[in-house]
Amino acid sequence: MGVMVFQPDFQAQTVEFRDEPLYTDLKIALEHPGKVTRLALTRQKFKRIPKQVFEFPNLRELDLSRNKITSIPPEIAQLKKLRILNLERNDLESLPKELGDLMKLESLNLRKNEIYQVPDAILQLTRLNNLCLSSNPIFKLPAKMTGMVQLIELDIRSTDLHPETIKSLQDALPATRILWDSDCNCGPNH
Numbered sequence: 184m185g186v187m188v189f190q191p192d193f194q195a196q197t198v199e200f201r202d203e204p205l206y207t208d209l210k211i212a213l214e215h216p217g218k219v220t221r222l223a224l225t226r227q228k229f230k231r232i233p234k235q236v237f238e239f240p241n242l243r244e245l246d247l248s249r250n251k252i253t254s255i256p257p258e259i260a261q262l263k264k265l266r267i268l269n270l271e272r273n274d275l276e277s278l279p280k281e282l283g284d285l286m287k288l289e290s291l292n293l294r295k296n297e298i299y300q301v302p303d304a305i306l307q308l309t310r311l312n313n314l315c316l317s318s319n320p321i322f323k324l325p326a327k328m329t330g331m332v333q334l335i336e337l338d339i340r341s342t343d344l345h346p347e348t349i350k351s352l353q354d355a356l357p358a359t360r361i362l363w364d365s366d367c368n369c370g371p372n373h
Contacts, residue, residue, distance in 0.1 A: 209235055213235055220241050220242060222242060223244075229247065232247060246269040248269045251273065262285065265285050271296075288310060289310050303327070312336070318340070322344065337360070339362065
C-alpha cells in the first residue's frame with residue numbers, strides 16, 4: 184500500500200488540495216509523477232532527500248519528517264508548487280539559500296533539527312504563514328525577519344534566541360502568534 188488519504192498534524196492555512204491522495208511509497212508515486220501532489224516519506228532513515236523527489240512537478244506537500252537527513256540540496260528549488268514542507272526530526276544543521284526560491288511555500292516545519300542560524304533566504308518566502316523552528320539551537324535570525332508580517336504563527340520554543348531578539352519580534356509582529364518559552368533558560372544566550 185503506497186497511497187493514503189489522511190490529514191497530518193502539520194497543516195497550511197489553505198487546504199484545497201488536502202483531500203488529494205497522499206503517496207507514502209516512492210516507487211508507487213514514480214508510476215504517476217504528474218499526479219502526485221502530496222508525498223510523505225517519513226521514518227525511512229534517509230540521510231539525504233532522494234533525488235526522485237524532484238521528479239514531481241505538481242508536488243504541493245512534502246513530508247520528510249523523522250529521517251536522518253543532514254542537508255537540503257539546491258534541487259529543492261525545482262519544487263516550484265510546494266506549499267507545505269515538513270522536515271521535522273532530522274539532522275539538518277543549516278538551510279540552503281535555494282529554500283528562498285520556494286515562492287509558494289506557506290508552511291515550513293523544521294522542528295527538532297540541529298539548525299544554528301536561519302539564512303536571509305527565508306525572507307523571500309512572502310507567502311510563508313507558519314514557521315516552526317522549535318527545538319533547534321538557533322541563536323540568530325535574519326535582522327529583517329521582523330518584516331515578515333504575513334506570518335500567522337512562529338514557533339521558536341526551545342531555541343537559543345536571546346530574550347531581546349524575541350521581544351523585538353513580538354514588537355514588530357503584533358499580529359503573529361509567537362510561541363516561545365518565557366521561563367526557559369535554554370542556551371548560551373540566556
